Amino acid sequence: MLTTIKPKTKTLILYLCLPVAMFIFTVFVPLVTALVYSFFEWKGGPVKTFNGLANYVQLIHDSTFWQSFGHNIYLVIACIIGQVGIAFLLVLLVNAKATKLKGMHRTFGFFPSTIAAVCIGLIWNMIYHNKYGLINWFLKAIGRADLCQVWLNNPKIVMLCVTIPLIWQYIGYYMVIILSAIASIDTEIFESAQIDGANGLQTAWYITLPLIKNTMLVCITLCVAGNMKAFDNIYVMTKGGPGTASMVMAMYGYQVSFNQSNMGYGSCISVAIFVLSLLVIGGSQALIKYLTREKEA
Amino acid sequence: MKKKVMAVALAAATVVSMVGVTGVSAATEVAKNDLAYKGELEIMHYSTSEESEGNGGSDGFRTTLAAWQEAHPDITLNENVLANAEYKTQIATLAAADNLPDVFLLQGMNTRAWAEQGLVMDLTDTIKASPYYDKYDQDYFTPFKVGDKLYGYPVLTGGTCTVVIYDKAMWKEAGYDAFPSTWEDVEKASEYFQEQGIDTVAFGNGGKWQANSDFLSTLGNRYTGKDWFQGLIDNSGSKFTDEAFVKALTETQHLFTETKIFNEDFNSVTNEDAREYYISGDAAAFIGGNWDESYIAATLKDSDEEKYNNIGFAVLPQPADATEDPDSQNIGLGYAVAINPKVADDADKLAAAIDLAQELTGPAFSSYVAENYALSGLTKTDDVDLSKFDQVTQDFYNYSYVDTTKCEIYDSYINSAVWDVLNTDLQTMMNGDMTPEDVAANAQKAYEENYK
Numbered sequence: 001m002l003t004t005i006k007p008k009t010k011t012l013i014l015y016l017c018l019p020v021a022m023f024i025f026t027v028f029v030p031l032v033t034a035l036v037y038s039f040f041e042w043k044g045g046p047v048k049t050f051n052g053l054a055n056y057v058q059l060i061h062d063s064t065f066w067q068s069f070g071h072n073i074y075l076v077i078a079c080i081i082g083q084v085g086i087a088f089l090l091v092l093l094v095n096a097k098a099t100k101l102k103g104m105h106r107t108f109g110f111f112p113s114t115i116a117a118v119c120i121g122l123i124w125n126m127i128y129h130n131k132y133g134l135i136n137w138f139l140k141a142i143g144r145a146d147l148c149q150v151w152l153n154n155p156k157i158v159m160l161c162v163t164i165p166l167i168w169q170y171i172g173y174y175m176v177i178i179l180s181a182i183a184s185i186d187t188e189i190f191e192s193a194q195i196d197g198a199n200g201l202q203t204a205w206y207i208t209l210p211l212i213k214n215t216m217l218v219c220i221t222l223c224v225a226g227n228m229k230a231f232d233n234i235y236v237m238t239k240g241g242p243g244t245a246s247m248v249m250a251m252y253g254y255q256v257s258f259n260q261s262n263m264g265y266g267s268c269i270s271v272a273i274f275v276l277s278l279l280v281i282g283g284s285q286a287l288i289k290y291l292t293r294e295k296e297a
Numbered sequence: 298m299k300k301k302v303m304a305v306a307l308a309a310a311t312v313v314s315m316v317g318v319t320g321v322s323a324a325t326e327v328a329k330n331d332l333a334y335k336g337e338l339e340i341m342h343y344s345t346s347e348e349s350e351g352n353g354g355s356d357g358f359r360t361t362l363a364a365w366q367e368a369h370p371d372i373t374l375n376e377n378v379l380a381n382a383e384y385k386t387q388i389a390t391l392a393a394a395d396n397l398p399d400v401f402l403l404q405g406m407n408t409r410a411w412a413e414q415g416l417v418m419d420l421t422d423t424i425k426a427s428p429y430y431d432k433y434d435q436d437y438f439t440p441f442k443v444g445d446k447l448y449g450y451p452v453l454t455g456g457t458c459t460v461v462i463y464d465k466a467m468w469k470e471a472g473y474d475a476f477p478s479t480w481e482d483v484e485k486a487s488e489y490f491q492e493q494g495i496d497t498v499a500f501g502n503g504g505k506w507q508a509n510s511d512f513l514s515t516l517g518n519r520y521t522g523k524d525w526f527q528g529l530i531d532n533s534g535s536k537f538t539d540e541a542f543v544k545a546l547t548e549t550q551h552l553f554t555e556t557k558i559f560n561e562d563f564n565s566v567t568n569e570d571a572r573e574y575y576i577s578g579d580a581a582a583f584i585g586g587n588w589d590e591s592y593i594a595a596t597l598k599d600s601d602e603e604k605y606n607n608i609g610f611a612v613l614p615q616p617a618d619a620t621e622d623p624d625s626q627n628i629g630l631g632y633a634v635a636i637n638p639k640v641a642d643d644a645d646k647l648a649a650a651i652d653l654a655q656e657l658t659g660p661a662f663s664s665y666v667a668e669n670y671a672l673s674g675l676t677k678t679d680d681v682d683l684s685k686f687d688q689v690t691q692d693f694y695n696y697s698y699v700d701t702t703k704c705e706i707y708d709s710y711i712n713s714a715v716w717d718v719l720n721t722d723l724q725t726m727m728n729g730d731m732t733p734e735d736v737a738a739n740a741q742k743a744y745e746e747n748y749k
Contacts, residue, residue, distance in 0.1 A: 043714075043747075045414030046395040130562035131579065150562040155730060239505060242564050243725030258386045260714035260747075261410065263393050 031274065034267040042264035055268035065269060068247045069276060074159055075166065075227040075248065076280065082167035084219045087174035092204050094175075095182060106179065110172035117169070121236025124165040128152050128237075152238050155245035162234045162246050169233070170226070174219050181215035182208060217288055224284050228277040249273045327364045327656040328428075334645035335371040338653065339398035341391075342376070343384035344453075351595030352588060353670030354453035361662045365653055372649055392416050400650050403449045403635035405440030405709030406716065409748075412443045418636040421447045423651050429659045432676045440709040441633045449633025450658040454672040456587030457628045457697050458706050459515040461498070461611040462575065463582035464604065476582065476611035478623065480552060483614050487558045490581050496560040499580035501571030503564065505720040508727060510708055511568070511586050512613070513549055514627040518704040519619035520545040530710050532748065537719075537740040546726065546733035548616045554729040564724055578604075584613070587697070594689060608689050610696040625704040628697060630675065634658060673698060711748055718743040 007015075038055055040048040059065055094105045112120070127134045128151040136148040151161050185208070193203050209216070231250040234240065240247035240255070247255075253273060257266025342358065349355035366374050377398065379387055385404070391397050392411060403417055411417045424430065424438075424447050437451040463476045471489045473482075487497040502508040518526070521541040528535030536542075553559055560566070560574060568585050572593055575583035583589065590610075597605035615623040634654040640647050656662070663676040671686050671694040683691045708716045719740040725731040 042393070043410060043414075044389060044393040045411060045416050047414045130560075130565070131574070150565055152565040153562060153728065155725075155728065238565070239503070241503070241505060241721075241724050242728050243721055243730065245725075255717065258389050259717040261389055261393070261407070262714060 034270045037264055037267035038271045040264045040267075042262075042267075044261035044263055048264070051264070055265050058265065059268055059272055064244050064247065065249070065252055065272070067244060068249045068252045071159055071246065071248050072228055072230065073280070075163055075230055076224050076284075078160075078163045079167055079170070079227050080220055080223050082163070083170045084174050084216065084223055086167070087171045087219075088178055088204075088209075088216075090171065090175055091178045091182060092200070092208070094179070096200070106176070108172075109175045112169045112171070113173040115169070117232035118236050120165050120169050121233045124233075125152075125237055128161060153242050155242055158238060158242065158246045162237050165233055165237070166227070166230065170223075174223070177215060177219055178212065181212040185211050213292060217285065220284060220288065221281060224281050225277065228273070228280060249276070327361060327368050327661040328652075328659070329368045330652050332369055332372065332645070332649045332652060334643070334649040336646070337373045337375050338400065338646065338649055339375045339377065340400040340653070341379075341384070341388065341398040342402050343379055343381045345378050345380055348380070352591045353666045353672040354456065354674070356669070357662050357666040357672075357674070358453060358657065360665055361657050364661060365656050369649070397637045399637050399640045399646070400653055401635055401637070402452060402632040403441065404713075405629075405631055405633070405706075406711055406713050408441050408448050408633075409443050410712060412446070412448050415638060417448045418638045418641065419446050420449065420636065420651075420654075421445065424450065427655050427659075429655060429676050432660070434673075434675060434677055436703070437630045437675050439705075440629065440631070441635075449635040450654045451630035451633045451675045452658050453630060453632060454587070454666050454670075454674050455628055455630055455697070456672070457590075457626050457701075458510050458586040459512065459584065459613055459626050460587065460590060460693075460696060461582055461584055461613060462590060462593060463609045463611060464575070464578075465607045465609045466604075467578075467581040467607075468609075471581070476609060476614075478611075478614055480548075480556075480558075480614045480616055483558055484556050486581075487556065491557055495578070496574060496580040497558045497582065498560075499571040499574040499583045500559050500563045500585075501566040501568040502724060502727065503567040503570070505724050506708065506716070507568050507585075508549070508723045509716060509720050510627075510706060511584060513545065513723065514707040515613045515625060515704060516549060516616070516619075517542060517545040517707070518625050518627070519613075519615060519621050519623065520548070522621040523704060526705050526707070526710075529744070537744060538734075538737045543733050543737050544618065546723075546736055548619075549723075550726050550729065550733055553727040564727055576600075576604075590693060594693075605689060608692075610692055612696075612701055622702050622704070624701050626696075626701045627704050627706045628701075629703070629706050629709055631706060631709050711744070714747040715740060715743045 037048070039050060039052060041051045041054070042048040090105075090109060093099060094102055094109075099105070115123075126132070130136060130148075130150045133151075135151065139145060139147045152158055154161075189207060189211075190203060193207055198206070229250050230248050231254070234246055234248055235251055235254075238246045240251045244252075249269065250273060253266050253269035256262050256269060260266075340362070342362075344355035344358040344362075346359070349359050362374070362376075366372075375398075377387075384402075388397070388401060388404075392407075392414075395416070397416060403411065408417070412419075424433075427433070427450075434455070437455065438447055441447060441449040441451060461476055465475075467490075468474075468476060468486070471486050473486060477483045477486060483497065490497045500507070500512070521539070525535045525539065525541060527533075529537075553563065560571065560580060563571070568589055569592075571580075572583050572585060572589045574580040576593060576596055583593070594605065594608065597608065612624055612626050634657055636647070636650045636654065640650050658675040660676050660678070663674045663678045666672040666674060667678040667681045671681055671683060671690050673681070681694065683694060686694070719736070722731055722736040722739050726733060726736045
């Protein structure tokens with residue numbers, strides 16, 4: 001029966017060749033060229049000198065790069081808990097029977113993820129602003145002016161400060177994904193659970209979560225991938241500062257490539273970001289699979 | 298052909314200068330040289346229409362460019378105009394791809410690296426043959442010189458990168474007739490301003506480059522003198538780790554971490570934010586460059602004339618243990634009009650590019666900015682008649698060109714990689730999280746790796 005609607009192989013290839021060509025040109029070719037350039041000393045301009053593994057040796061000893069990698073891992077962990085975790089809780093709340101205006105909650109929840117990252121950065125810059133910012137204004141209003149500080153200039157908390165806008169922005173995005181996954185669960189299962197006397201928490205933990213496990217895995221993978229390449233919000237808010245206190249790998253690669261005109265080493269950093277991201281994504285997936293398998297046993 | 302172009306150029310220059318003498322505005326009258334080239338000519342710059350609002354250099358550049366286009370209707374100027382920050386990234390990318398436009402603005406610190414790679418044309422002979430050569434202020438060529446070779450026509454206006462802009466009325470109330478000449482006195486004044494709940498001096502280093510360009514470059518000169526920096530440029534023995542420079546870093550750290558002179562968020566706001574503190578009266582003074590001065594003056598002139606008339610200018614105060622010139626301020630031209638060597642493949646096109654470069658930096662530009670803004674560029678103009686300008690403009694002219702001594706803008710020279718390392722560490726140091734010795738050592742390491 002399916003053969004009647006199956007397109008011809010030729011048509012399939014024709015439809016596919018354009019996106020595949022675009023993918024090769026925009027992703028694969030730059031990756032390969034970056035790999036090639038990473039073996040050269042290239043300080044901008046046409047002159048490139050082959051220097052073997054010198055860039056990689058430098059990378060291994062580059063404390064700023066590894067500090068940036070640490071910041072990316074911080075972002076990944078904070079955002080898995082913050083973005084995916086909070087999104088899951090919000091979905092449960094929105095789906096609860098007592099909740100009114102469900103459509104409005106969904107729309108407003110998703111709204112921040114439609115705003116450009118640069119605008120989000122600027123909005124939060126104003127919230128954190130020392131003189132005119134909301135946070136310091138609120139602290140003064142409640143008589144706790146002693147807690148006021150220059151939020152984005154404190155190296156101890158600056159990573160947290162730049163992570164909060166990221167979490168805020170993407171909660172709605174994961175909410176929509178999780179909502180659609182939950183919508184596909186047969187309502188009879190929830191009804192039976194209710195008859196059996198399961199409370200909201202038990203339903204969420206023992207029924208909802210196992211049934212949307214694969215969707216959660218996709219969410220976590222998207223979250224890890226997104227945060228390994230974090231750049232724009234942080235660039236607008238701190239430019240990686242103060243010093244390198246909020247530097248992330250992509251921004252460091254950008255700084256080396258364009259501010260320092262060191263394209264060879266910048267390419268080497270890009271390759272390292274690619275490899276480390278693959279390792280972290282692969283590692284996180286393996287970890288989740290291992291943990292869930294243990295639970296089933 | 299070349300002779301003909303030269304003759305026409307000389308004649309035009311004479312006409313222009315005569316018009317200037319007779320007092321008729323020669324603002325947009327470029328020399329209408331006979332150019333054989335017909336076709337497209339690419340130019341990339343950062344004088345956006347927003348930038349040119351109140352900024353004499355940008356306005357003059359755009360006006361001269363438009364006049365040149367009008368004078369040469371057979372040539373189509375393909376302009377690529379970006380804001381300064383984007384311009385720097387874009388031009389670095391195009392340089393890396395060996396795909397620079399025909400005519401572009403070269404930043405001083407890139408001169409050596411780009412010249413070594415053959416990305417910029419050696420313009421030594423062309424500049425020396427320019428009809429305006431005798432009127433060029435030769436000092437401005439230094440950042441664009443490698444050995445004896447010149448790689449660009451210094452462009453826009455010679456502007457200071459470090460000026461203290463203060464509110465005379467506010468300081469009068471604090472008991473000072475003028476801005477203090479020592480940091481000790483500024484610190485004393487800060488006690489008064491703190492009681493008033495306002496900042497003494499507003500400064501913004503959120504972009505990381507401001508502490509270098511608008512502060513350290515002048516403060517460093519107060520400790521090291523000019524020879525030390527010349528030694529760095531010439532690679533003749535000066536080091537970032539030299540005691541005098543480390544002392545300058547130590548003083549910078551002291552001023553920003555141990556005194557209450559500056560706004561506490563100096564490391565997280567940009568110069569654009571900090572100058573708003575001054576405009577709104579939340580700060581009694583502001584330290585920045587000529588671009589900040591033009592913005593502050595233009596804004597206050599429209600919104601608060603009394604505050605505008607109270608604007609005063611001062612050099613950076615002198616630290617107690619500094620021994621060099623206390624009146625120095627860093628001034629220069631950070632960019633030059635440069636030409637892509639590939640343009641030389643077409644002799645007519647090259648002649649057009651050279652003509653454009655010479656006019657953008659020639660008397661048409663200089664007289665326009667002198668008459669309209671009391672500013673000066675590469676080509677010297679006859680003494681500017683200051684009497685037609687208000688007191689603030691006259692004061693800034695005198696601050697920039699008459700009453701102070703010149704020192705170099707650090708990041709107009711050497712190499713972008715060195716300054717990027719120094720700027721990042723400076724920000725950490727100004728929070729008190731890094732020692733001046735470590736900052737100096739890292740900068741020296743970057744210098745040795747990138748500026749052999």
